[in-house]
Amino acid sequence: MRSISDISFCRALVLTTLFLGEYSIAVPVDCNRPTSKTAKIVIVGAGIAGIGAARKLLKQGFTDVQILEASSQPGGRIKGSLFGKSVLDEGPQFIHGATMKNPIFRLATECGLLQEATNNSGTDWSVFTNTQKQLGPDFVETLRNLSTFLHMQAYLQIQNNTRLKSIWDVYEVGINELIKNWTDDSPNVRSQKLGGLNLMMKNECAFFATPNLHDVSLQQISEYGPIEGGDRNSPGFFPKLISCLMEDIPREKLLLEKPVKQIQWNENFESCDGTTHPIKVVCEDGEFFLADHVIVTVSLGYLKGEADTLFHPKLPEEKLNAIKSLGFGTVNKVYLEYEIPFWENSQHWIGLLWEDETPFSGLKPNIAEWWRRIYSFYMLNPVERYGHMLLAWSSGRETEFMETLCEEEIASNITRLLRQFLGRPVPQPKHVFMTKWFSNPYIRGSYSHTSINSTGDMFDTLAEPLPQEKGDGHLSEMLQVLFAGEATYRRYHSTTHGALLSGWREADRLINHYSIFEGQQLQTKHVA
Known part of the structure; x- marks a missing residue:
């Protein structure tokens, strides 16, 4: 994901292993445990978009949230590795827009992580x-x-x-x-x-x-x-930020080394407690998770290679075209x-x-x-x-x-x-x-751009949830598959703050969805 340093005469690029082994506890499905009173939500990917979405949902009382991460540690393209005398940033290390208008900067301030930050101009x-x-x-x-x-x-x-x-x-x-x-x-x-x-x-x-x-x-x-405030160089900041955010997420909510093979949606899957759910998230190890909603935060590079088989039924043609057309390089x-x-x-x-x-x-x-x-x-x-x-x-x-x-x-x-x-x-x-983002099987590149074959509208298309609203008022059928990640945030694509905002956006979408749905149910009850 982009991290830009100010190279004075033009613009320069920097791209982001903080081990959080305590989050590697795998919790298999237990049909005997009490069912949650909230919607079952699966989040695919523990990058900053997925972590941001999970953290916000949990704070709003959604207790049945499960994050599935393919790699051995959370963070996604935010990654630090021990080399020489220090932990080096493989991905982002610059905050783009060092003001409180930037959610990354705000979180950094709240977590007290800006002691070593320097202005790079x-x-x-x-x-x-x-x-x-x-x-x-x-x-x-x-x-x-x-x-x-x-x-x-x-x-x-x-x-x-x-x-x-x-x-x-x-x-x-x-x-x-x-x-x-x-x-x-x-x-x-x-x-x-x-x-x-x-x-x-x-x-x-x-x-x-x-x-x-x-x-x-x-x-x-x-x-x-861009966000005003210039670029702030803070070595090692982003892995520390991930660690700080993870403090609010119970360990059992994150399963590591759990790559997803397929997301089956718009169906009726019956769980062992007799409830039905429209989504089944099937992992490569054969384990599956039934859910009411899934937030997909995988990279655009991964979608370019796997979108045709990752979803069943397949994504709508306009979404597949956006995935194919938007730029994503290394x-x-x-x-x-x-x-x-x-x-x-x-x-x-x-x-x-x-x-x-x-x-x-x-x-x-x-x-x-x-x-x-x-x-x-x-x-x-x-x-x-x-x-x-x-x-x-x-x-x-x-x-x-x-x-x-x-x-x-x-x-x-x-x-x-x-x-x-x-x-x-x-x-x-x-x-x-040397970092190796292109050969990383779950990322396959660095970040997105508007290619010659795409338009800005395609970022919005990629962000649209499925199934799409038909205008018949059946809210319970909507928002099965939601999309987050830097390539789904039109104005701030390619940035960490864009990725974080996209996760918050999808969490808010579900929070608002249930507020409206519960309101409709309450209104129906009063009418009856």
Whole structure:
């Protein structure tokens, strides 16, 4: 799920194993235990959407809530792993919108988890070229200005209802316009500017989790709504937040290592106490759970691969089309631990600019030279916490390929890359850790975007519950299958706060549903 750091001149991406073994207690179905007085609700997935929904339902008195999580720990794409001297964030680590308007920030404040948070704006960049030149602050400022120009062109095209379809369509026009004004530049300066713009494009691809900007709809700019307050970097915060939220959920309400095979809905399944329920959630181990409602919080990447068989009967065609059409890509982090640092204490970022790449050619898939997709290195601080460690990002087909490589191959190629740009000896890292979101069988990528083949309406379509309302007033037949997760929240898709809000939305939907239903029953009783 997206976690964006402020890289000053453009936008950068960061993506998120806190072990909570006490939540691994499996409680089989017991037909002799007392039945709940509330609806039976199953939540598929213990990411922040599922945990948020369960926590809200339990606080509102819904006692028969069961979370089923396929992996060995809660959190979903929020994940931390012990590496070197500290627990590192595999997924989110930035709060996007550090104000009380952001529900993540509010929860962080309530849980007292912001002691180590830092504002990530204003960090210094050192940009090096593949010909071993270090470009000064003036060039970095020029690159900021070029980036700002292209972003403004994109916003203007949105306002003018342009016929251009993708973000790249706008950037291509803008870059050609910029080139016309570079008549006084030397060939080297032109190469550096074009290489700098391509560095920005790699950064943009990571921001949107896409192999290239041809695939990202121009409407993405208007569909995604940032929250004011800037980005707040809080290492290790998100796994701690999951732990904090789980304190309000009884241990028996979460079953780990319980992947779901199929969700059967719109039927009449009889339980051993004689009650009937419209839903049967069948797990891969053969155990099943009968329910009145199921909240599905699995990732869009998982739905893309499994939606056809996960639901019976199949999902409506418009929902399947939304799953197929919305964009969902991969961004990975690469952590490199060193015995001694080879960088200066004053450096925060190292940017890599290839003078032989341009925005017109530099983002074609290049598996053979996958290291070219790595565009920057971030120095983790403080040293007392992390030791001497760098963090890099990669995206697209190249990062999917990198997941197949061993630690030694990644380390040797990145070392050669750094030596080529810095022009001086660079030691081999003593350890390398790389996230593998694409090959995670229950996630299959990082987060969503509005692809060239989709519209913002498709986020809303994905969020619609089933069966759909027919207008006949039969509330008890509605809201069998509900959907949550970052890809179901139109304005804040790709973010942790969007995922959390989607879980709260579906919990509120059920809470309101039963308030109305109970009101109708009470009214019918009075009439009788």
